[in-house]
Amino acid sequence: MQHVHLKFGSIQIHAQRVCRGLLLCALWLASTAAVAAPLRAQWSFRLLPGDAQLQTHPGMDAWKQATVPGSVHTDLLAAGLIGDPYVGAAEAGLQWIGLADWEYRARFDVDAASLARPHAELRFDGLDTFAEVRLNGEPLLKADNAHRTWRARVDGRLRAQGNELQIVFRSPIRTLLPQVQAMPHKIAGNYPSPYGDEPKDAMVGNFVRKPAYHFGWDWGPRYVTAGVWRQVHLDSWDQQRITDLAVRTDALDADKANLSVQLQVEQADKAGTQQVVIDVRDPDGKTVAQIKRDVALAPGENNLSLPLQIDKPRRWWPVGYGAQDRYTVQARLGEGKQSALESSIRIGLRTVQLQREEDKDGGQGFGFVINGVPVFAKGANVIPFDAFPARVTRERLRRDLQAARDANMNMLRNWGGGYYEDDAFFDIADELGLLVWQDFMFGGGMQPGYAPAFRANVVAEARDNIRRLRHHPSIVLWCGNNEEETAWKDWGHGKTLKEADPVFAAKVWQGYVDLFGKDLRSVVAEEGLGVPYWASSPSNDLDTKANDSRRGDKHYWEVWGNPALPPTAYLKETPRFMSEYGLQAWPQLSTINAFATPEEQRVDGPVIEAHQKFLAGKGNERLLHYIEMEFGTPRSFPDFVYLSQMMQAEGIELAALHHRASRPYTMGSLYWQLNDVWPGASWSSVDYYGNWKALNFHARRFFADVAVAALRDEGSTRFSLLNDGRAEVQGQWRVRVLDFDGRELQQQRRPISLPAMSATEVARFSDAELLQGADPSRSVAVFELLRGDAVVAQRLVYFVAAKQQALQPAQLHSELRAEGDHYLLQLRADRLVRGIWIGFTNADASVEDNAFDLLPGQTRTLVVRSTAPLSTLRSALHLQTLGDTLQSRPVASQDNASVERIH
Numbered sequence: 060m061q062h063v064h065l066k067f068g069s070i071q072i073h074a075q076r077v078c079r080g081l082l083l084c085a086l087w088l089a090s091t092a093a094v095a096a097p098l099r100a101q102w103s104f105r106l107l108p109g110d111a112q113l114q115t116h117p118g119m120d121a122w123k124q125a126t127v128p129g130s131v132h133t134d135l136l137a138a139g140l141i142g143d144p145y146v147g148a149a150e151a152g153l154q155w156i157g158l159a160d161w162e163y164r165a166r167f168d169v170d171a172a173s174l175a176r177p178h179a180e181l182r183f184d185g186l187d188t189f190a191e192v193r194l195n196g197e198p199l200l201k202a203d204n205a206h207r208t209w210r211a212r213v214d215g216r217l218r219a220q221g222n223e224l225q226i227v228f229r230s231p232i233r234t235l236l237p238q239v240q241a242m243p244h245k246i247a248g249n250y251p252s253p254y255g256d257e258p259k260d261a262m263v264g265n266f267v268r269k270p271a272y273h274f275g276w277d278w279g280p281r282y283v284t285a286g287v288w289r290q291v292h293l294d295s296w297d298q299q300r301i302t303d304l305a306v307r308t309d310a311l312d313a314d315k316a317n318l319s320v321q322l323q324v325e326q327a328d329k330a331g332t333q334q335v336v337i338d339v340r341d342p343d344g345k346t347v348a349q350i351k352r353d354v355a356l357a358p359g360e361n362n363l364s365l366p367l368q369i370d371k372p373r374r375w376w377p378v379g380y381g382a383q384d385r386y387t388v389q390a391r392l393g394e395g396k397q398s399a400l401e402s403s404i405r406i407g408l409r410t411v412q413l414q415r416e417e418d419k420d421g422g423q424g425f426g427f428v429i430n431g432v433p434v435f436a437k438g439a440n441v442i443p444f445d446a447f448p449a450r451v452t453r454e455r456l457r458r459d460l461q462a463a464r465d466a467n468m469n470m471l472r473n474w475g476g477g478y479y480e481d482d483a484f485f486d487i488a489d490e491l492g493l494l495v496w497q498d499f500m501f502g503g504g505m506q507p508g509y510a511p512a513f514r515a516n517v518v519a520e521a522r523d524n525i526r527r528l529r530h531h532p533s534i535v536l537w538c539g540n541n542e543e544e545t546a547w548k549d550w551g552h553g554k555t556l557k558e559a560d561p562v563f564a565a566k567v568w569q570g571y572v573d574l575f576g577k578d579l580r581s582v583v584a585e586e587g588l589g590v591p592y593w594a595s596s597p598s599n600d601l602d603t604k605a606n607d608s609r610r611g612d613k614h615y616w617e618v619w620g621n622p623a624l625p626p627t628a629y630l631k632e633t634p635r636f637m638s639e640y641g642l643q644a645w646p647q648l649s650t651i652n653a654f655a656t657p658e659e660q661r662v663d664g665p666v667i668e669a670h671q672k673f674l675a676g677k678g679n680e681r682l683l684h685y686i687e688m689e690f691g692t693p694r695s696f697p698d699f700v701y702l703s704q705m706m707q708a709e710g711i712e713l714a715a716l717h718h719r720a721s722r723p724y725t726m727g728s729l730y731w732q733l734n735d736v737w738p739g740a741s742w743s744s745v746d747y748y749g750n751w752k753a754l755n756f757h758a759r760r761f762f763a764d765v766a767v768a769a770l771r772d773e774g775s776t777r778f779s780l781l782n783d784g785r786a787e788v789q790g791q792w793r794v795r796v797l798d799f800d801g802r803e804l805q806q807q808r809r810p811i812s813l814p815a816m817s818a819t820e821v822a823r824f825s826d827a828e829l830l831q832g833a834d835p836s837r838s839v840a841v842f843e844l845l846r847g848d849a850v851v852a853q854r855l856v857y858f859v860a861a862k863q864q865a866l867q868p869a870q871l872h873s874e875l876r877a878e879g880d881h882y883l884l885q886l887r888a889d890r891l892v893r894g895i896w897i898g899f900t901n902a903d904a905s906v907e908d909n910a911f912d913l914l915p916g917q918t919r920t921l922v923v924r925s926t927a928p929l930s931t932l933r934s935a936l937h938l939q940t941l942g943d944t945l946q947s948r949p950v951a952s953q954d955n956a957s958v959e960r961i962h
């Protein structure tokens with residue numbers, strides 16, 4: 060393909076442009092930046108006495124111990140009242156929980172110092188969802204949005220001992236069903252419950268501000284949770300408290316940073332003067348700037364803007380472009396002795412532009428420019444890390460984000476059907492240099508945007524979360540929603556409603572435009588410190604067409620989704636920024652063992668189907684369609700799992716390399732999806748337990764800064780060399796054609812220089828040119844970039860589907876030996892060996908690379924880390940290859956479970 064070189068810079072949204080005026084910023088509400096003490100309390104829970112569910116679940120109204128933050132499902136599990144919601148096919152039997160009202164109770168004391176202060180506030184960081192809160196028997200607040208921070212002043216309402224907080228959570232289904240059922244025409248929702256707890260034609264999920272995936276998604280279970288899902292804080296103060304701290308970058312380059320520290324202080328009854336101290340410490344902890352000033356404070360909210368300059372700033376860069384330096388900014392009032400008088404944030408200095416240059420022929424680009432440098436975004440979409448968010452630890456977040464960075468990703472998209480991630484997520488992303496595309500929490504379908512109260516609720520939620528998160532340099536985009544615009548315009552959501560009721564349809568669409576075109580755009584402009592806003596993914600920011608290959612970002616699901624085209628169709632789709640595309644695979648058998656017994660492990664078994672959410676359990680048919688296209692029918696369940704991973708890895712690799720080879724026309728490739736919400740089948744590359752699927756190993760190669768794209772379709776291979784690095788690369792390209800026994804049929808080699816941050820098309824070869832009459836089923840073309848004689852990057856191209864190749868079993872030889880504090884696994888291939896998978900059955904071991912091919916005669920030595928002794932590891936080692944899988948084993952009976960387990 061010819062690269063279209065576009066002039067950068069015609070339309071740009073500048074980081075510094077927005078939120079200039081203090082007046083706008085003066086509208087800010089209290090934020091979460093100030094430190095407050097978590098409430099120390101004894102929590103209990105019960106089914107609300109009198110609830111209808113008591114009839115079928117007697118005794119559930121007895122008080123049991125609860126954990127906060129938490130959820131009713133995890134509390135019931137811990138109390139031994141329900142089985143593990145992830146094991147077997149548990150969902151149907153647990154839907155009653157979402158139909159019940161639950162009561163939580165906290166008993167707590169207050170220390171004398173806090174009690175002595177005239178002002179106090181209880182802050183709830185997450186109430187899920189319809190909550191009625193009482194303190195010491197008196198009403199305190201009512202909440203209706205799980206994504207918001209809820210605050211209540213408790214001045215004079217606390218006592219030293221025996222305070223009691225009582226929270227009743229109403230079933231969201233029962234609360235909303237009457238109003239949804241009364242609608243003459245429904246708006247589109249996702250996904251109907253298969254369990255009968257909610258009518259399929261009256262879904263409530265889109266009417267409530269609660270994580271959409273709790274109602275079930277095509278990769279996760281339906282658990283309609285309730286509970287105190289984030290921390291509760293009690294704060295107290297005398298005359299003043301800090302209610303917000305933010306730092307706006309007004310100008311930034313290598314020489315200087317002009318910043319303004321924006322401090323919001325709430326002053327109680329009387330006006331007064333107070334000393335404000337701002338300290339800025341550099342990444343090494345050295346103070347590089349300080350402001351000390353006496354300020355006059357009027358009763359109520361005071362918004363201060365304090366300019367400061369840093370010379371030779373150490374800028375924050377995405378991984379691969381520079382360091383991830385962060386500064387600490389601390390604000391104190393007076394001595395800062397109480398938590399309310401001190402606040403501190405870690406910031407990164409960077410600019411963000413969303414570059415949307417117009418082409419001559421009507422196209423319009425979409426690319427991120429960080430600190431003036433265009434960044435090709437490589438990464439994946441992130442879904443919630445658990446059905447019960449409170450049990451996601453920082454360690455789990457780190458594990459999966461580290462897996463992303465280790466796979467050479469530089470961007471993650473936080474998809475809109477979940478929740479706004481914990482601060483820890485962004486802190487780790489900042490540290491690792493991962494850019495974050497942040498959706499607002501709208502997963503799909505439509506919502507009552509026509510209702511002003513609903514929109515106001517969303518605006519408050521947006522403000523809370525932007526304020527909580529805006530100091531994180533990793534966040535480079537706020538996006539209105541996931542797939543709502545394209546669903547309305549392209550999938551028939553709009554058409555169906557227009558046909559049924561044109562007046563209501565117009566009202567629904569206007570509500571959409573008001574919410575995503577105006578309200579959220581304004582909040583991001585006011586609060587977002589210059590981070591750009593984008594109305595929907597995919598879209599061209601409310602342009603006529605929503606999922607346009609030539610304009611804006613693109614979701615491409617014609618591969619995997621309907622019409623289920625072969626993966627080579629990826630090569631015919633060249634978007635400006637691919638924000639979703641994906642293929643499923645099952646996680647490794649040890650993960651499946653966590654929820655299914657060996658007897659239950661059948662492709663069409665009920666427990667396996669319960670953990671395959673695509674097509675309501677029938678997704679394995681789609682998976683088999685893709686496996687069969689390339690590999691034939693798997694002969695056992697373990698082979699099905701293994702082949703699903705090979706298929707997924709190779710398919711996504713093809714797409715990702717095509718996107719990269721299309722730089723700069725295309726400026727991003729985010730596959731669907733990085734992680735899992737539970738152990739099950741999905742599009743993820745890392746499973747629920749953090750195990751890498753074959754795809755994550757492939758991603759590390761296909762997202763590497765320097766990579767080879769050799770993409771074969773319809774008898775022709777396009778050979779490109781990719782260099783995302785900031786320096787030119789000099790080397791040689793080499794193309795060899797070998798037969799499977801290692802005989803070299805031809806070789807070409809030429810010097811080449813690859814400009815920084817570029818894709819270079821080297822050549823195109825027809826099969827005839829490469830094969831020159833050789834047998835396509837026994838030949839492989841090897842495309843490489845060399846530096847001297849070292850292979851820097853390589854990609855193998857095959858000429859027929861794997862099932863037609865002359866692959867042979869037992870061509871791989873291995874030797875495992877101890878070496879210092881680790882082990883070495885040496886692999887040697889006699890003939891060509893495809894799809895090597897190294898597994899260790901029932902042994903905890905990690906191997907430095909996996910899911911690769913070896914050329915005839917090639918040897919690779921890999922580091923293995925394990926605490927197991929050598930003899931255990933040797934017997935645990937299990938190697939699988941395509942040759943073994945496709946050629947050697949006898950065709951098994953239909954009963955997959957009876958086939959001997961491989962891993």
Ligand code: BMA
Nearest residue numbers: 276277278503541542639731
């Ligand atoms: C996309 C996403 C998700 C979904 C995924 C897989 O459309 O936005 O809603 O889970 O595809 O089908």
